[in-house]
Amino acid sequence: MLAVNAIRKRFGQVQALDGCSVSVGRGRMLGFLGPNGAGKTTVMRSIFGLVELDSGEVLWDGRPVDLAERLRFGYMPEERGLYPRMRVGEQLEYFGRLHGLGASEARSAASLWLERLGLAERAASKVEELSHGNQQRAQLAAALVHEPELLVLDEPFAGLDPVAVQTLADVLRGEAARGAAVLFSSHQLELVENICEEVAIIDHGRLLATGDVDALKRASRRRRIELQLDGAPLEWLPRVPGVELAERRDGRLRLEVGRDVDPELVLAAAEKSAHVVAFSYGPPTLAELFLELVAA
Amino acid sequence: MSGLSVITLVAWRDMRERLRSKAFLASTLLILALVGGSAVLGRLADRQTTYRVAVTAPAPPGLADALQRAAQPFDDAEVQLRVVPSLAAGRQALEAEQVDALLLLSDDRLVFRSNVDAEAAAVADAAVRALRRQLPPAPELTTATLHAPEQESTDAAVLVAYAGSLLLLMSLAFYGQWVISGVVEEKNNRVVELILSSVRPRDLLAGKVIGIGLLGFAQLALIAGLAAGMLAAGVFDAPAELAGDMALVIPWFVLGFALYAVAYAAAGALASSQQNAETAGQPVTYTLLGVYFAGYVALSADAEGPLASLLTVFPLSAPLVLPARSALVGVPLWEHALAFVLVLSSIYALVRFAGRIYGQGLLRSGAGLGLRAAWHLTRSDGAGTHPTIT
Numbered sequence: 001m002l003a004v005n006a007i008r009k010r011f012g013q014v015q016a017l018d019g020c021s022v023s024v025g026r027g028r029m030l031g032f033l034g035p036n037g038a039g040k041t042t043v044m045r046s047i048f049g050l051v052e053l054d055s056g057e058v059l060w061d062g063r064p065v066d067l068a069e070r071l072r073f074g075y076m077p078e079e080r081g082l083y084p085r086m087r088v089g090e091q092l093e094y095f096g097r098l099h100g101l102g103a104s105e106a107r108s109a110a111s112l113w114l115e116r117l118g119l120a121e122r123a124a125s126k127v128e129e130l131s132h133g134n135q136q137r138a139q140l141a142a143a144l145v146h147e148p149e150l151l152v153l154d155e156p157f158a159g160l161d162p163v164a165v166q167t168l169a170d171v172l173r174g175e176a177a178r179g180a181a182v183l184f185s186s187h188q189l190e191l192v193e194n195i196c197e198e199v200a201i202i203d204h205g206r207l208l209a210t211g212d213v214d215a216l217k218r219a220s221r222r223r224r225i226e227l228q229l230d231g232a233p234l235e236w237l238p239r240v241p242g243v244e245l246a247e248r249r250d251g252r253l254r255l256e257v258g259r260d261v262d263p264e265l266v267l268a269a270a271e272k273s274a275h276v277v278a279f280s281y282g283p284p285t286l287a288e289l290f291l292e293l294v295a296a
Numbered sequence: 297m298s299g300l301s302v303i304t305l306v307a308w309r310d311m312r313e314r315l316r317s318k319a320f321l322a323s324t325l326l327i328l329a330l331v332g333g334s335a336v337l338g339r340l341a342d343r344q345t346t347y348r349v350a351v352t353a354p355a356p357p358g359l360a361d362a363l364q365r366a367a368q369p370f371d372d373a374e375v376q377l378r379v380v381p382s383l384a385a386g387r388q389a390l391e392a393e394q395v396d397a398l399l400l401l402s403d404d405r406l407v408f409r410s411n412v413d414a415e416a417a418a419v420a421d422a423a424v425r426a427l428r429r430q431l432p433p434a435p436e437l438t439t440a441t442l443h444a445p446e447q448e449s450t451d452a453a454v455l456v457a458y459a460g461s462l463l464l465l466m467s468l469a470f471y472g473q474w475v476i477s478g479v480v481e482e483k484n485n486r487v488v489e490l491i492l493s494s495v496r497p498r499d500l501l502a503g504k505v506i507g508i509g510l511l512g513f514a515q516l517a518l519i520a521g522l523a524a525g526m527l528a529a530g531v532f533d534a535p536a537e538l539a540g541d542m543a544l545v546i547p548w549f550v551l552g553f554a555l556y557a558v559a560y561a562a563a564g565a566l567a568s569s570q571q572n573a574e575t576a577g578q579p580v581t582y583t584l585l586g587v588y589f590a591g592y593v594a595l596s597a598d599a600e601g602p603l604a605s606l607l608t609v610f611p612l613s614a615p616l617v618l619p620a621r622s623a624l625v626g627v628p629l630w631e632h633a634l635a636f637v638l639v640l641s642s643i644y645a646l647v648r649f650a651g652r653i654y655g656q657g658l659l660r661s662g663a664g665l666g667l668r669a670a671w672h673l674t675r676s677d678g679a680g681t682h683p684t685i686t
Binding site: 045048049050067070071073075076077078079080081082083084085086094095097098099142143 | 302305309313317481485486487488489490491492493494495496
């Protein structure tokens, strides 16, 4: 289990991390969220000793992380980069060996991942000859080749097409199922909601919320109501206290209400004015929760 | 994963990737062609050796032809025969360097200015024998000189030592650029974050220096091998004792190469990008030139003086100065030992220093560090407040 405990880091005038804590257990997948500049990358770099912390600690299974532990971690940094003139297969083999694999072990792991990520035919190509998407895959393979116990990925979904997103999501699920602790940052909140059971949301270098996605959503003081009405007046709104209009389009309404607002009242008000085609009530989406937390 | 195996992996990768690059192969072939070509040109120039011989009148008929025939075995050397009216005129021509030797047939003597040229003597001797139809062994001609022989100025050991220093200087300036661009490679292609997530900066740096250094060395050895091959084939002339003198030059060449390769690596560690790498090496290059010329001046002025002694053991100058000074005046064993230990410690300290600033430079958003900042970082190391990079 990875535990980042109350880490602090100041860069000149900027307090990048202000007592931030994050943890993720083996076999779990944590979506690491926060607006730009919140400190996500700095947290991830600190796991690999790429940031000198002012205070706080990074623990793996309760022990401070050092070079020996990091050999069992896999990392996809924000700054993507591989050796451009090195062949893809040999490059993966090299990273495997740097993480302590033997020569033949590294070779078979490299070809296994190339196969899984659909790069097997490009094994002898130089990295610079690959398309952007394939370079991303090679980068991912470099993080995975040594079967890490902890996988840390900085924005792995950024810039991927829907097919590649699906592949990556499957790979990450597979890694968690294998028993790895997986932590990745993303701004694609819908995606995170779909594939992660757990999230951590940080801003200004501090943890705002962490835990099970559903529990966090339920704990929100807000709820969402979606309505589809037929024949309602153009400017219709339910006259119920604590209800705010979030969106109105083509007779569909999205309302934000307080947790204590009774949805029956909203539904009753709607039925009085028009024919209700659809009605739903529930906790906010992850994106709404995120905005609620970050704006607070 | 031990540091040593990481260093080996890094060194091996760097060597293999460079060996595969067309630029490396092209530069190797170019240098080999230059060395081979210059030797062939030198040999072509050598062929035009001409012996100018004067003889007092009357010259026996056929002497010129006999001399030319006798010169044939000596790389087709040419003999210009000049007939002078008298002994005095002959001496004058010899003194005025209009001729190289004066043949006095009346008293079977061959006179040179100050040093006897063995080849010219052999040519003249063979020609005179042929004319007189006499057979060896009795030497026909005795040689003499007008003046006492000049002091032999090209003592082979000194030559080798000075040439070794100069070669080291030039190799370092050349391969130093390789090292610097190799060291900034990871920063440029941004693979550095990935590498340093599992490798200590100093291990990465040491591996790169060793890989690039060994390859540079292999290239040099190839060139030296070509030169040695041509020497054996008789393309070059070289003093026979040359091999013995190399014994001291080679190990100091290796040590000097290692020391300055690491120094260039440290300079590369301070640089932030390729553009910067060009200028980053300058302090090291200036230091190198500085100690080379200081050593040259000190040895020329007083090879046994205090400055020469100091430069013999000072680690940055020892590899350039020690072999030359040893050839000139001899260096006591303890100075050899001291210089050796100091150079090795400097290499180790520089690797640590370079590794630290390399890592630190990256931790500060990838920008290069000034020397002052780098120094400050290495000073603050002792406090132990930075557990993350070691």
